[in-house]
Amino acid sequence: MIEALQLPPRKDPQKRTVSPTRPPEARSRASLGLSAAAAEGRFALQVCAECNAVQYPPRDACSNCIGTDLPWQNISPAGLLLADTVIQTSTKLYFRERTPWRMGTVKLDAGPVVLCHIHSDCKKNAPVTMLNRLDAAGQGVLLAIPTTRTTNMEDDPLLRALSADPKHRRILITDAWNPNTPALATALIEAGAAAVFVGESESWRPHPNRAALAQIDKVEVQPLDVTDTASVKKLAGEFGGKTDILINNARFMRPGGVLERGDTVFARDEMEVNYLGLMRLAQAFGPAMCGRTADGVNASAAWVNILSVNALSNSPDYGCFSASNAAAYSLSQSLRGEFRSAGLRVMNCFVGPTDDAWYQPLPPPKVLPAAVARSVVDGLKAGLEDVWCGDVAKDVRERWMRDAKVLEREMTTGVDGA
Amino acid sequence: MSTLETLAADIASGTVTIVDLTHTLDPDFPVIILPPEFGQCARFRMEEISAYDHRGPAWKWHNLTLSEHTGTHFDAPSHWISGRDVPNGAVDEIPVDAFVGPVIVIDCSAGVAENDDYELTPEVIQAWEAQHGTIPEDSWVLMRTDWSKRSGDLYLNMKEDGPHSPGPTPDGIRFLVEGRNIRGFGTETVGTDAGQGAHYTPPFPAHYILHGAGKYGLQCLANLDQLPPTGAILMAAPLKIKNGTGSPLRVLAMVNR
Numbered sequence: 001m002i003e004a005l006q007l008p009p010r011k012d013p014q015k016r017t018v019s020p021t022r023p024p025e026a027r028s029r030a031s032l033g034l035s036a037a038a039a040e041g042r043f044a045l046q047v048c049a050e051c052n053a054v055q056y057p058p059r060d061a062c063s064n065c066i067g068t069d070l071p072w073q074n075i076s077p078a079g080l081l082l083a084d085t086v087i088q089t090s091t092k093l094y095f096r097e098r099t100p101w102r103m104g105t106v107k108l109d110a111g112p113v114v115l116c117h118i119h120s121d122c123k124k125n126a127p128v129t130m131l132n133r134l135d136a137a138g139q140g141v142l143l144a145i146p147t148t149r150t151t152n153m154e155d156d157p158l159l160r161a162l163s164a165d166p167k168h169r170r171i172l173i174t175d176a177w178n179p180n181t182p183a184l185a186t187a188l189i190e191a192g193a194a195a196v197f198v199g200e201s202e203s204w205r206p207h208p209n210r211a212a213l214a215q216i217d218k219v220e221v222q223p224l225d226v227t228d229t230a231s232v233k234k235l236a237g238e239f240g241g242k243t244d245i246l247i248n249n250a251r252f253m254r255p256g257g258v259l260e261r262g263d264t265v266f267a268r269d270e271m272e273v274n275y276l277g278l279m280r281l282a283q284a285f286g287p288a289m290c291g292r293t294a295d296g297v298n299a300s301a302a303w304v305n306i307l308s309v310n311a312l313s314n315s316p317d318y319g320c321f322s323a324s325n326a327a328a329y330s331l332s333q334s335l336r337g338e339f340r341s342a343g344l345r346v347m348n349c350f351v352g353p354t355d356d357a358w359y360q361p362l363p364p365p366k367v368l369p370a371a372v373a374r375s376v377v378d379g380l381k382a383g384l385e386d387v388w389c390g391d392v393a394k395d396v397r398e399r400w401m402r403d404a405k406v407l408e409r410e411m412t413t414g415v416d417g418a
Numbered sequence: 419m420s421t422l423e424t425l426a427a428d429i430a431s432g433t434v435t436i437v438d439l440t441h442t443l444d445p446d447f448p449v450i451i452l453p454p455e456f457g458q459c460a461r462f463r464m465e466e467i468s469a470y471d472h473r474g475p476a477w478k479w480h481n482l483t484l485s486e487h488t489g490t491h492f493d494a495p496s497h498w499i500s501g502r503d504v505p506n507g508a509v510d511e512i513p514v515d516a517f518v519g520p521v522i523v524i525d526c527s528a529g530v531a532e533n534d535d536y537e538l539t540p541e542v543i544q545a546w547e548a549q550h551g552t553i554p555e556d557s558w559v560l561m562r563t564d565w566s567k568r569s570g571d572l573y574l575n576m577k578e579d580g581p582h583s584p585g586p587t588p589d590g591i592r593f594l595v596e597g598r599n600i601r602g603f604g605t606e607t608v609g610t611d612a613g614q615g616a617h618y619t620p621p622f623p624a625h626y627i628l629h630g631a632g633k634y635g636l637q638c639l640a641n642l643d644q645l646p647p648t649g650a651i652l653m654a655a656p657l658k659i660k661n662g663t664g665s666p667l668r669v670l671a672m673v674n675r
Contacts, residue, residue, distance in 0.1 A: 204448040
């Protein structure tokens with residue numbers, strides 16, 4: 001049984017902060033399918049298109065028929081723990097700092113025997129469930145956990161390292177004005193967050209969330225305007241060193257495409273908040289968060305962006321807003337590269353139309369604040385990179401994966417008439 | 419001594435003092451808020467270009483973003499639909515002698531302390547004239563409310579039915595423009611109109627009547643409590659922006675001590 005993880009004591013100011021180290025990052029191109037699946041929390045392996053043999057480890061030709069068409073498919077995560085061992089030392093610094101380290105072999109119901117990390121509560125010859133999780137190097141790794149829940153199982157050090165669990169972490173939500181902020185703060189605190197800081201811009205005017213936020217225990221409202229570099233730097237100066245998870249939910253949006261507005265004023269505001277706001281936050285908070293990814297129980301763990309799914313493919317009804325989100329999405333990919341060496345995750349939560357004033361004229365389904373909150377918390381717990389929140393986002397993702405051009409053509413259908 | 423030499427000597431000796439009527443351009447200073455589907459006034463923003471560093475080793479400078487109507491600012495006639503066809507209605511066209519001139523101050527601070535929606539009416543103006551004399555033609559008229567001493571959300575004083583702040587009634591501003599042919603009208607609030615000014619006829623009477631008559635506006639002024647009711651000289655020169663409808667500016671007053 002795993003001891004419940006305790007809120008860490010205040011940090012000893014005389015001790016140097018542990019520098020982040022990383023597990024090996026190098027993979028073959030064929031293997032990266034595992035990381036792509038892990039980014040979405042899927043357990044997938046290559047399956048031969050010719051003979052249906054499930055492959056492990058990833059490869060370029062089928063181990064059964066030497067066929068080369070080996071698409072990645074979601075497969076059953078069920079298996080049986082065959083054997084395990086505990087590694088006492090390693091030449092790799094990352095593992096050396098974390099030994100003893102349990103590994104073993106699992107016979108998958110789908111066929112192959114896989115070599116994987118083993119959760120402390122797994123019993124030999126007992127059923128296990130496989131997880132495919134991103135490690136600190138951002139690569140998919142396999143982990144066996146008990147099929148039946150055990151007490152405090154999320155607090156297993158290995159499982160915690162393969163997640164960005166909010167438990168005991170201090171979290172900054174950037175925009176008090178966003179209708180989803182009270183739900184996000186509540187969900188994070190329910191998930192065990194030690195504190196939630198909420199950035200409030202323009203406190204010189206009232207906004208509807210102020211009263212709701214004031215009632216949530218452990219929520220602290222701080223001045224922050226992502227369009228104001230000085231404001232972002234100031235908050236980072238004060239709280240950057242204790243921001244373990246940053247959730248950027250700042251959003252500026254107005255409906256309309258390029259021709260409807262006839263100017264660039266709102267488009268500029270959208271870029272200021274949705275794109276440059278992200279950049280300002282990253283420049284101010286990124287370095288300190290990157291320096292604290294190995295800082296104990298409440299080490300920094302994740303950077304979260306809440307993006308419109310139209311970042312992937314433009315919806316001309318909200319054309320300029322979509323474009324600003326595409327810019328933010330692209331920037332998030334740069335941040336993944338820039339944060340990678342430190343092991344700081346970047347999680348994008350893609351949402352469809354949300355149930356708020358600016359999407360009011362659209363028919364349902366629309367995403368409720370509680371759904372965004374649930375997706376973010378679940379995504380953090382599973383250490384995901386890409387989260388699809390709501391039916392619309394999931395549908396767009398499916399169509400985008402299938403054929404981005406077909407999706408674009410569907411999204412840009414005209415109307416008849418003069 | 420010439421007039422200007424005398425003036426320079428008086429400023430040097432403190433016989434004439436210069437009062438700064440300007441708020442600092444600050445990202446947190448409120449701007450007017452319109453219904454969100456309308457275009458909005460840009461907040462003041464400052465982005466560092468370099469600060470004696472790798473981006474420019476020996477110098478520090480910033481790029482600014484702001485609206486013509488951000489912070490303490492000047493309203494030109496072309497700002498309002500009623501003034502769109504006024505000759506020389508843009509800030510770059512206004513004759514420069516309009517930027518320096520006499521100013522009178524009507525102290526409404528006692529009334530405003532009692533009522534956020536205090537109105538400047540012809541009766542209030544006439545009561546002031548009974549004490550200080552008829553407002554001279556071509557003067558600036560400033561409405562002192564001490565509103566500039568408010569900060570945070572008390573400044574806009576936004577409620578669910580809109581902002582609540584003092585300003586002139588339609589008859590009040592008409593009295594100043596048609597009855598006294600003033601040069602312009604200035605306030606300590608975010609606009610020359612009252613917070614609830616949209617509900618007058620005409621809506622936003624200060625903007626409508628002032629600018630329709632080719633008069634100017636000043637808003638977000640400060641330190642009006644340091645000005646005498648009469649006898650000061652106002653210096654309010656907007657930036658020379660091509661076709662500009664207004665401009666942030668440094669507003670100064672010369673006061674005889």
